[in-house]
Amino acid sequence: MDTITHTLFGLTMYAAIDKRNCSPHEKRALFVTAVGGSQIPDIDIVSALWDTGGRYQMWHRGLTHSVFLVPVWAALLVALNWLLFKVGGWRLFGLGVLAVLIHDTSDLFNAWGTGYLEPFSPMRITFGTIPIVDFMLWAIMIGGLLYVKLRKPLKAYRVYRIVGLLLLCHFLVQSLQGYVLHQQYGSQYDQLALSAGFIPGQFQLIGKKDGKVEISAATVFTQPKLQATLESKDQTDLSLLFAKNPKARTLHEWAPFVVIVDDGKQLAIYDPRFYRKGQQSFLYEFMDK
Known part of the structure; x- marks a missing residue:
């Protein structure tokens, strides 16, 4: 967080x-x-x-x-x-x-x-079921503070204990939805990762199979909507990239899976979970050829 x-x-x-x-x-x-x-x-x-x-x-x-x-x-x-x-x-x-x-x-x-x-x-x-910045968590905690300030209950600490339970419920509900999505669509890919959206219940499914990565918007109540398809040059030898850019080796070790780019100008890898609107992930490590 x-x-x-x-x-x-x-x-x-x-x-x-x-x-x-x-x-x-x-x-x-x-x-x-x-x-x-x-x-x-x-x-x-x-x-x-x-x-x-x-x-x-x-x-x-x-x-x-x-x-x-x-x-x-x-x-x-x-x-x-x-x-x-x-x-x-x-x-x-x-x-x-x-x-x-x-x-x-x-x-x-x-x-x-x-x-x-x-x-x-x-x-x-x-798990990818809660965004790094989750405004719902903020709203629950700040809401509890405002309630105490405006209503001035005699045992204010009890209000904050209820706030804690609501926070736990949010984590559980989000994670249950993520689990359901993983169970529904995991068999379609060799590898599948989740990335939670800022709106509760909305997720990105990032699935990789046979060198192709699909990024889809999904909820447990709707069918996934394909947002992007990425090609990964998975047969590429990355040893030179790792030698020239040690951060690339670290990213390869750190990420669940990566997209490999080899377009004749650059040799690169990036984490598709952070791919946004046609731009490669900010977790993008490369070397010029």
């Missing part, structure tokens, strides 16, 4: 805690843990500063987003709160685990995916 969404997750989590018996330092520690835990896996963006081998695409949302690192991040947040506020304990640790786990797990649902099982598996896990 984007940074704003992760921040809203953290703020909603903090607001959902009953803090009536908490001291000011305890409230600060809970805030730092909820919001910090919702952001800390994205610390991997600093790796771009020293990436000289074209590996950033694998590093970002890689090891720092691993489910096995969740308790490590939570423990670091507890240690930070002890240093800042002299507040610790298992309650903070549990909140840290939940905040980091929500960050890592929510990122599985969009097309970018994460290295959820690193370092034991380099595979990028992606």
Whole structure:
């Protein structure tokens, strides 16, 4: 998800805690843990500063987003709160685990995916059922905030817990629809990927078979509507491209599948999930011939 969404997750989590018996330092520690835990896996963006081998695409949302690192991040947040506020304990640790786990797990649902099982598996896990920027998630969380501000309920934290349930329902409904689409059309292709649209219930189906990639708009209630057909030169030797452009090797490893371009002028690969309106994907790596 984007940074704003992760921040809203953290703020909603903090607001959902009953803090009536908490001291000011305890409230600060809970805030730092909820919001910090919702952001800390994205610390991997600093790796771009020293990436000289074209590996950033694998590093970002890689090891720092691993489910096995969740308790490590939570423990670091507890240690930070002890240093800042002299507040610790298992309650903070549990909140840290939940905040980091929500960050890592929510990122599985969009097309970018994460290295959820690193370092034991380099595979990028992606479901493609939630857009990276999901305005429905924003609307649910901001709607909860407005309700609390306007109605001023005595136990506002209960409202935010309902907000959390609505967020979970949105993920479940979207993913159920994605699963149905995959079951309906997966057998038609050698490889199939999903990319969720900004409007709930709308998806792109990206299917590859015999060197041809078809991109179709689809919902569970309508037949897919073909938007683009792409030809992939799958028999092309990519070793020279990988040698001259290391980012191409990384993209080939990272993406579920790619389109290969060999038109006499360029040798290139790109991720068709990010193909838009006749333009190659912004994840496009090439070399001039």
